[in-house]
Amino acid sequence: xxxxxxxxxxxxxxxxxxxxxxxxxxxxxxxxxxxxxxxxxxxxxxxxxxxxxxxxxxxxxxxxxxxxxxxxxxxxxxxxxxxxxxxxxxxxxxxxxxxxxxxxxxxxxxxxxxxxxxxxxxxxxxxxxxxxxxxxxxxxxxxxxxxxxxxxxxxxxxxxxxxxxxxxxxxxxxxxxxxxxxxxxxxxxxxxxxxxxxxxxxxxxxxxxxxxxxxxxxxxxxxxxxxxxxxxxxxxxxxxxxxxxxxxxxxxxxxxxxxxxxxxxxxxxxxxxxxxxxxxxxxxxxxxxxxxxxxxxxxxxxxxxxxxxxxxxxxxxxxxxxxxxxxxxxxxxxxxxxxxxxxxxxxxxxxxxxxxxxxxxxxxxxxxxxxxxxxxxxxxxxxxxxxxxxxxxxxxxxxxxxxxxxxxxxxxxxxxxxxxxxxxxxxxxxxxxxxxxxxxxxxxxxxxxxxxxxxxxxxxx
Ligand SMILES: Cc1cc2nc3c(=O)[nH]c(=O)nc-3n(C[C@H](O)[C@H](O)[C@H](O)COP(=O)(O)O)c2cc1C
Numbered sequence: 001x002x003x004x005x006x007x008x009x010x011x012x013x014x015x016x017x018x019x020x021x022x023x024x025x026x027x028x029x030x031x032x033x034x035x036x037x038x039x040x041x042x043x044x045x046x047x048x049x050x051x052x053x054x055x056x057x058x059x060x061x062x063x064x065x066x067x068x069x070x071x072x073x074x075x076x077x078x079x080x081x082x083x084x085x086x087x088x089x090x091x092x093x094x095x096x097x098x099x100x101x102x103x104x105x106x107x108x109x110x111x112x113x114x115x116x117x118x119x120x121x122x123x124x125x126x127x128x129x130x131x132x133x134x135x136x137x138x139x140x141x142x143x144x145x146x147x148x149x150x151x152x153x154x155x156x157x158x159x160x161x162x163x164x165x166x167x168x169x170x171x172x173x174x175x176x177x178x179x180x181x182x183x184x185x186x187x188x189x190x191x192x193x194x195x196x197x198x199x200x201x202x203x204x205x206x207x208x209x210x211x212x213x214x215x216x217x218x219x220x221x222x223x224x225x226x227x228x229x230x231x232x233x234x235x236x237x238x239x240x241x242x243x244x245x246x247x248x249x250x251x252x253x254x255x256x257x258x259x260x261x262x263x264x265x266x267x268x269x270x271x272x273x274x275x276x277x278x279x280x281x282x283x284x285x286x287x288x289x290x291x292x293x294x295x296x297x298x299x300x301x302x303x304x305x306x307x308x309x310x311x312x313x314x315x316x317x318x319x320x321x322x323x324x325x326x327x328x329x330x331x332x333x334x335x336x337x338x339x340x341x342x343x344x345x346x347x348x349x350x351x352x353x354x355x356x357x358x359x360x361x362x363x364x365x366x367x368x369x370x371x372x373x374x375x376x377x378x379x380x381x382x383x384x385x386x387x388x389x390x391x392x393x394x395x396x397x398x399x400x401x402x403x404x405x406x407x408x409x410x411x412x413x414x415x416x417x418x419x420x421x422x423x424x425x426x427x428x429x430x431x432x433x434x435x436x437x438x439x440x441x442x443x444x445x446x447x448x449x450x451x452x453x454x455x456x457x458x459x460x461x
Contacts, residue, residue: 275445
């Protein structure tokens with residue numbers, strides 16, 4: 001086992017991360033605050049308060065007065081996740097910085113085993129001029145400033161390695177780096193456990209990081225990070241160049257009086273994958289379906305963005321989802337790709353590549369109509385920081401349920417399709433997938449009069 005005091009014989013500086021504030025309550029209790037986090041440090045001595053003030057900028061641990069109270073305070077700050085630590089090389093160049101993300105967990109307090117490997121959940125990427133190591137399983141990020149540290153992390157630690165083999169780093173720095181990585185949760189002494197136990201094996205690296213990043217509350221959400229830097233996207237999608245097809249509208253007053261009850265629709269809803277090929281969908285039905293599911297009922301402005309009101313809810317009223325009907329068989333409508341202009345309740349024909357369009361329909365089981373649901377990511381991501389993609393996926397589910405219920409009320413054949421086919425859609429439309437990409441699909445057909453097949457009752461995915 002190797003381990004050592006937190007403060008080994010390497011040169012290090014510590015500081016409170018920018019954005020952390022110190023507040024003193026009426027009774028003299030001292031709090032650290034970095035919204036939405038706050039923690040009480042209890043009552044501090046005058047010396048400890050002075051230390052806290054000095055930690056607003058980087059200082060070496062040796063510079064801080066060791067009066068018997070300062071080191072316990074530093075320990076408290078470290079384990080609470082309030083202290084960034086930079087380790088320096090002999091040449092006075094910074095090697096790496098440990099940047100806390102949350103409170104340390106108890107596992108990181110165990111001594112470092114003799115042999116360790118980098119966790120498969122660790123991700124290495126460029127961030128500015130540094131390389132950043134992050135992991136959903138870790139309590140800190142590690143910002144690498146020096147290529148020797150990078151070589152050690154990316155080379156020596158990818159398989160079980162002895163923790164005293166630091167490569168180009170000095171033995172002391174290597175040992176300190178291993179301790180820091182172990183305490184933060186980047187290392188494992190049982191790499192097989194990461195693939196042998198379901199609770200870990202079930203997570204792909206990117207899904208775990210995405211789940212972790214999009215479900216935390218600090219520094220994320222509707223921050224309007226792009227305001228003043230980029231223009232917001234307009235609420236209405238730029239139309240295709242092709243001819244427009246006005247869509248029929250249903251009589252809402254009649255539907256309010258005569259439609260199936262909510263309970264009937266919810267209880268009768270199921271996925272139906274086969275349509276009535278002898279009596280395909282009509283343009284009236286397509287118009288009613290889209291009108292009831294997704295038309296724009298009103299527009300407005302909020303926070304510098306155009307918003308809209310539609311039959312299904314959407315975070316911030318931003319409605320980033322677009323619907324592209326790929327028509328194979330609808331009475332009164334040419335086959336092909338259309339965009340649903342929800343503002344004007346009309347279809348606009350697009351000039352799509354035929355081969356990927358055919359591939360899309362085939363992939364979806366040749367429905368009468370395939371609705372490709374795309375997202376204009378910038379609508380959401382201009383406002384939401386770190387959570388926009390997760391929010392968009394929730395919206396796809398909300399829209400799917402609306403489509404299921406309206407189709408059931410109209411006695412049609414609806415089925416959601418798991419995400420896929422995005423490459424066919426990009427190829428067919430030529431849209432830049434970084435800007436707008438398919439994020440879901442839904443099939444619709446006319447309903448056969450007879451009972452459904454076994455395949456429909458069993459479901460496919
Ligand atoms: C998000 C989502 C994705 C789905 N993906 C598919 C799919 O790719 N192919 C398919 O045949 N059914 C798909 N379905 C339909 C499910 O298989 C179906 O809902 C399930 O079998 C239960 O049957 P029910 O809808 O009749 O209650 C999906 C459903 C949802 C909600």
